[in-house]
Amino acid sequence: MPSNPLEVRLLGAGDAPAYRLLRLRGLREHPEAFTSSAEQEAGKPLEWSQRRLTPDAARPHDFFLGAFRAGVLCGVVGLQGRYRPKEFHNATLVGMVVAPEHAGLGVGRALVEALVQHARRLPSLEQIDLTVTAGNDRARVLYERCGFAQVGLLPRAIRVDGRYHDKLQMQLRLGDGPGPS
Numbered sequence: 001m002p003s004n005p006l007e008v009r010l011l012g013a014g015d016a017p018a019y020r021l022l023r024l025r026g027l028r029e030h031p032e033a034f035t036s037s038a039e040q041e042a043g044k045p046l047e048w049s050q051r052r053l054t055p056d057a058a059r060p061h062d063f064f065l066g067a068f069r070a071g072v073l074c075g076v077v078g079l080q081g082r083y084r085p086k087e088f089h090n091a092t093l094v095g096m097v098v099a100p101e102h103a104g105l106g107v108g109r110a111l112v113e114a115l116v117q118h119a120r121r122l123p124s125l126e127q128i129d130l131t132v133t134a135g136n137d138r139a140r141v142l143y144e145r146c147g148f149a150q151v152g153l154l155p156r157a158i159r160v161d162g163r164y165h166d167k168l169q170m171q172l173r174l175g176d177g178p179g180p181s
Helices: 013-028 038-042 046-053 107-120 137-145
Strands: 006-009 063-069 074-082 090-098 127-132 147-161 163-173
Touching: 006 107, 013 038, 013 046, 013 063, 013 074, 013 090, 063 107, 074 107, 090 107, 107 127, 107 137, 127 137, 127 147, 137 163
Parallel strands: 090 127
Antiparallel strands: 006 063, 063 074, 074 090, 127 163, 147 163
């Protein structure tokens, strides 16, 4: 385990350059894990990332967390709310990236646990969903350890370089009620 402690905190516009680099790296190294492509994202200006990381009172369920070790951003994860009245109780975990050199060191788990903890404090939010590429057992197991359960499967959800990938749908209920049904 590295001697430098891990710091997990909300990201802001000032973190946009490091966030953008890590996101592009994740998109390039694991294109099957994301619906966005590295080519799409590379064409967006830095201001797009700054806006994405800037808190917006009109979108209270949207935020991004970063994990830092010795001041270096080594992982990110976000929550994206749904703002139609019938869906306001839902949000989606998005954009999970851990730099490969930090994999297996608890960064992913720290990020997901911090995201869930932060989400529990948000008004009206009852559940978090996510999708994970079928076959990405490391990510699936991480989400299960953090309380998520598989609730469905999206066959052929994305196509990368002519190859289809299924996505597992997972969900975590934040309240005291029953889990996914």
